Structures are given as structure tokens and as C-alpha cells.
Amino acid sequence: MIGQTQKPIEEILGFLDGKEKIVLVGCGGCATIFHTGGEVEVKEMADTLSKHGKNILAAIAPPFGEFTCYAPWSKARLEQYRKEIEDCDAILMLSCGDGLQVVRELVLEDEYGLTKPIYPGTDPIGHMGGGPSLFREKCQQCGECLLGQYAGICPMTQCAKGLLNGPCGGSKNGKCEQEPEHDCAWILIYERLKKLGDLDKIKEFVAPKDYSKMKRPRQIEVAPL
Amino acid sequence: MSLQSVLESGKFAVTAEVGPLKGIDTTEITEAAELLRGRVDAANVTDQQSSVMRLGSMAICHLLQERGLEPVFQVTCRDRNRLALQSDLLSAYVLGIKNVLAITGDLPVLGDHPQAKPVYDLDSVQLLWVISRLNEGYDMVGNELQGKPSFFPGAVVNPGADTEASFELQLIKMEKKINAGARFFQTQAVYDVDSFVKFMKRVEGFEVPVLAGVIPLKSVGMARFMNKNVAGVFVPEELIKRMSEAEDKAQTGIQIAADLMKELKGICQGVHIMAIGWEKKVPQILDAAGL
Numbered sequence: 001m002i003g004q005t006q007k008p009i010e011e012i013l014g015f016l017d018g019k020e021k022i023v024l025v026g027c028g029g030c031a032t033i034f035h036t037g038g039e040v041e042v043k044e045m046a047d048t049l050s051k052h053g054k055n056i057l058a059a060i061a062p063p064f065g066e067f068t069c070y071a072p073w074s075k076a077r078l079e080q081y082r083k084e085i086e087d088c089d090a091i092l093m094l095s096c097g098d099g100l101q102v103v104r105e106l107v108l109e110d111e112y113g114l115t116k117p118i119y120p121g122t123d124p125i126g127h128m129g130g131g132p133s134l135f136r137e138k139c140q141q142c143g144e145c146l147l148g149q150y151a152g153i154c155p156m157t158q159c160a161k162g163l164l165n166g167p168c169g170g171s172k173n174g175k176c177e178q179e180p181e182h183d184c185a186w187i188l189i190y191e192r193l194k195k196l197g198d199l200d201k202i203k204e205f206v207a208p209k210d211y212s213k214m215k216r217p218r219q220i221e222v223a224p225l
Numbered sequence: 226m227s228l229q230s231v232l233e234s235g236k237f238a239v240t241a242e243v244g245p246l247k248g249i250d251t252t253e254i255t256e257a258a259e260l261l262r263g264r265v266d267a268a269n270v271t272d273q274q275s276s277v278m279r280l281g282s283m284a285i286c287h288l289l290q291e292r293g294l295e296p297v298f299q300v301t302c303r304d305r306n307r308l309a310l311q312s313d314l315l316s317a318y319v320l321g322i323k324n325v326l327a328i329t330g331d332l333p334v335l336g337d338h339p340q341a342k343p344v345y346d347l348d349s350v351q352l353l354w355v356i357s358r359l360n361e362g363y364d365m366v367g368n369e370l371q372g373k374p375s376f377f378p379g380a381v382v383n384p385g386a387d388t389e390a391s392f393e394l395q396l397i398k399m400e401k402k403i404n405a406g407a408r409f410f411q412t413q414a415v416y417d418v419d420s421f422v423k424f425m426k427r428v429e430g431f432e433v434p435v436l437a438g439v440i441p442l443k444s445v446g447m448a449r450f451m452n453k454n455v456a457g458v459f460v461p462e463e464l465i466k467r468m469s470e471a472e473d474k475a476q477t478g479i480q481i482a483a484d485l486m487k488e489l490k491g492i493c494q495g496v497h498i499m500a501i502g503w504e505k506k507v508p509q510i511l512d513a514a515g516l
Binding site: 160161164166167168171172174177178184186187191205206207209 | 388413
């Protein structure tokens with residue numbers, strides 16, 4: 001999932017300065033789980049913006065499970081509000097940046113031929129798993145998964161320096177020098193490989209990572225569901 | 226005699242660290258160079274130590290070289306990707322810099338530009354491997370170099386890691402660094418000689434010279450600060466007591482460093498003095514240690 005927090009209302013009002021008719025779009029995926037763009041938050045944002053004199057033409061909150069970043073779903077959902085979208089001065093997205101850009105490009109531009117101001121209402125902070133309340137970043141989609149070498153713990157993500165050949169000298173009491181609350185990834189890897197009887201793995205030289213697999217923007221084509 | 230020759234001949238080596246300042250004033254460093262020349266085998270120049278933006282290591286290494294003091298070019302992986310690291314290494318070499326200390330580098334969030342994007346494209350083991358490739362006449366992807374450098378690569382190790390896992394990991398990584406090409410090691414500061422002896426017993430078989438880190442204590446506060454905040458550094462209570470009872474703290478700090486160095490002489494292959502602002506006192510410390 002894409003972890004996210006809501007942007008400060010002042011920043012949102014700044015985007016919408018001089019714009020009166022607004023359409024809100026939330027997301028039934030990550031933004032619902034992170035309380036930034038589920039049904040509750042879309043309604044709250046509609047109320048807040050109304051209090052600030054905005055005319056909310058539509059407050060679109062896809063039900064839980066309906067991801068706004070999945071174009072077939074957002075196309076179908078937004079089609080019900082096409083008139084409001086065409087009439088509005090701006091769209092505020094209560095979703096991650098994927099949701100915003102899918103709506104901007106694949107719905108507004110490609111489907112409707114519209115060039116409308118569209119603004120983010122959240123600050124996405126990374127791909128993460130966990131829950132129901134604590135979520136942590138575990139994977140950075142490097143394009144060449146290394147978890148098989150490291151006992152299922154990713155040093156690129158869990159180690160603050162992303163080191164591949166062992167820890168720096170900065171761990172104290174098993175914690176990272178950057179985040180004293182955070183366990184040193186390398187100690188976790190060591191302990192787990194030891195329990196698995198596979199400690200020799202940690203002694204192998206790991207060649208420099210092929211970061212061309214992370215060159216942006218990446219894309220992939222698959223058979224439609 | 227070069228640092229490499231000193232270490233290869235089995236003589237007890239002495240290196241000292243100098244840290245460039247923020248700005249373009251090199252007076253302090255060139256004055257320190259005058260005092261250190263002839264007293265130490267080489268001087269390490271730190272690479273934006275503690276992630277605080279400063280004058281660069283390569284330029285200062287060059288100034289030391291011009292003044293007849295052999296430099297050790299400290300290179301961290303924090304600020305440069307693999308292109309810049311290789312290019313800077315070659316650039317240093319044509320300026321006459323042969324000794325390189327390959328280090329990971331502190332995190333930018335701990336320094337004065339916490340907003341910086343950390344690089345860490347390579348880690349220290351990979352950087353040592355790259356230096357070995359350069360020494361063979363190739364860049365890291367196998368392209369041939371015009372002219373082959375002959376670097377003398379070194380690395381760091383933290384002998385005072387505080388947990389069993391952390392200590393074992395330091396040894397594993399040390400061995401990986403040796404396999405990748407490290408020819409000498411400089412360590413984090415040592416105050417607890419007993420635990421350092423245990424470390425040296427474990428690494429004896431590696432047959433790579435180890436220069437023990439020595440940081441002269443300036444105050445009781447400094448000792449307590451390091452115990453609390455610096456990973457792998459442990460100043461025993463007895464030394465803290467000696468400092469707290471001392472009338473002349475500076476003299477006592479110098480004497481403690483000298484005593485440590487005398488002890489270390491029988492245990493490892495050299496010492497590396499990190500004076501942190503006391504560079505000009507290094508000759509005094511060496512005098513007191515009889516080095």
C-alpha cells in the first residue's frame with residue numbers, strides 16, 4: 001500500500017485560492033486505510049471546504065476496495081460525475097500521486113479531453129505494509145529482489161544506508177544511529193540467518209546493485225483482468 | 226618511507242587525522258602539516274566528516290603531498306555515485322595520492338545539511354573491490370584504463386562493537402573488505418585495551434595490519450559523551466576518574482593517549498591518532514609515547 005498523510009489544510013486552501021467550484025475525489029484503497037481519502041475523509045473535506053466558501057459540486061468517495069489508481073475503476077466511477085467534473089474550477093484528489101495522475105491523464109485528458117487544475121490533498125510517504133494501525137516501509141521495488149540472500153529482510157530498505165555487504169560501524173545496542181528506535185537491519189539479518197543455519201550467506205561478496213532496474217519512470221504491460 | 230613500505234616492513238606505523246574546515250582557509254591544516262611532517266608516516270584527510278559540508282579531502286591531500294606529508298585520502302560512499310567515485314579516485318591518483326581509505330560515511334541527517342539526498346550507490350566493500358579493479362587497469366564495468374594506478378587501499382573496522390552479533394558482523398565485514406582488497410585497517414577509538422586484545426586475537430589470522438584509533442581525551446564530558454553516543458567507543462571509568470581528578474586536563478589527556486599508545490605497540494601494527502582539533506598537540510603525544 002501507499003502510506004500517506006493529509007496535507008495541511010492551509011496548503012490545500014492555497015491551491016484552491018480563486019477557485020470556487022470544486023470536485024473532490026477520494027480512493028477506496030490505500031487512502032481509505034490511511035484515513036486520507038476514504039468516505040469519512042472525503043465528507044470531512046467537503047464540509048471544511050464548504051465552510052471556507054467553496055461550492056462542492058461532487059464529493060466522490062469510492063467504496064472500500066475500489067482503487068482510484070486502477071483506471072478501469074476510476075473511469076467507471078467518475079463517469080457518473082462527468083457533468084460536475086466538466087463544470088468545476090478544480091479537482092482535489094484525496095489519494096496518492098498515482099491516483100491523481102491516473103485521473104488526470106487517463107480519465108480527464110484521454111477520456112474527456114479536459115485540461116483542468118487538479119491538486120493533491122495528501123503527502124504520500126512510501127510503499128508499506130502492516131496495519132491495522134502501524135505501517136512500515138519494507139520494500140522499495142528495486143526491480144531485482146534480494147530477499148532470498150538476506151533471510152527475508154531487505155537491507156536496501158531496512159538499513160538507513162542501504163548497505164549490501166554488512167553493517168556500518170554505527171549500530172549501538174542493536175539500534176541504528178539514524179533512528180535509535182529502529183533496529184539495525186544487519187543485526188536482524190545476522191540473527192535470522194544464524195537461526196536458519198545459513199550464516200555463510202552473509203559472508204558472500206554482494207556486487208554493486210544494478211540501479212538501472214530502478215530508472216524512472218518504469219512501466220509494464222500485462223493482460224487486462 | 227611510504228606508509229605502504231612501513232606497514233609491509235612490519236614497522237609500527239603512526240598516522241594522524243586532519244580535518245578540513247568549512248571554507249577556504251587552509252592555514253590550520255598547513256601549520257599542522259609542518260608539525261606532523263617527519264613525525265607520522267601519513268596523515269588521513271577526512272571526507273566531510275560527520276556529514277558536515279567542508280573543504281574537500283582531495284585538495285587537502287594534495288596540499289599535504291606538496292608539503293612532504295604523505296596523505297591518506299578518505300573517500301566515503303555518502304556523496305558520490307560510482308562514476309564520481311571512480312573519477313575522483315583517478316583524479317587523486319594523478320595528483321600523487323596513493324593511499325585511500327574507503328568508508329561508508331555518516332548519514333547526512335546527522336550533519337549540517339540533513340535535507341541532502343544520501344547516495345550510497347556503492348558500499349565500502351564494493352568501493353574496495355572497485356579500487357582493486359582500477360589497480361588491475363580496468364574500471365568497475367571492465368573497460369580498460371589508459372594508464373594503471375597503484376592505489377594502497379585501506380578500510381575501517383569498529384573493534385568495540387557492543388553486542389555479540391554486532392562484533393561478529395564487524396569481523397565478517399572486515400574479512401569481506403580484505404577479500405575485496407583492503408591492505409590495512411584503521412579502527413574506531415580504543416580506550417579499553419583488554420577488549421581490543423580480544424579483537425586482535427580474533428583478527429590475527431587475517432594478516433592485515435591494524436592501526437588502532439587513538440582519540441586524546443580533552444575532558445570528562447567528552448569521555449561521557451562518547452560513551453553515550455559514539456557506537457563502539459567505551460572509555461573505562463578508571464580513565465574518566467583520572468581525567469576528573471586531573472588539575473591539568475590537557476596534559477592528562479595527552480598522557481592517557483600516550484600510555485594507550487605504549488600499550489598498543491605490543492598489540493597491533495600501528496596507531497591512528499584522531500586529535501579532533503588538537504592536531505598541533507600530536508607531536509607532544511608522540512613524544513610522551515616515545516614514538
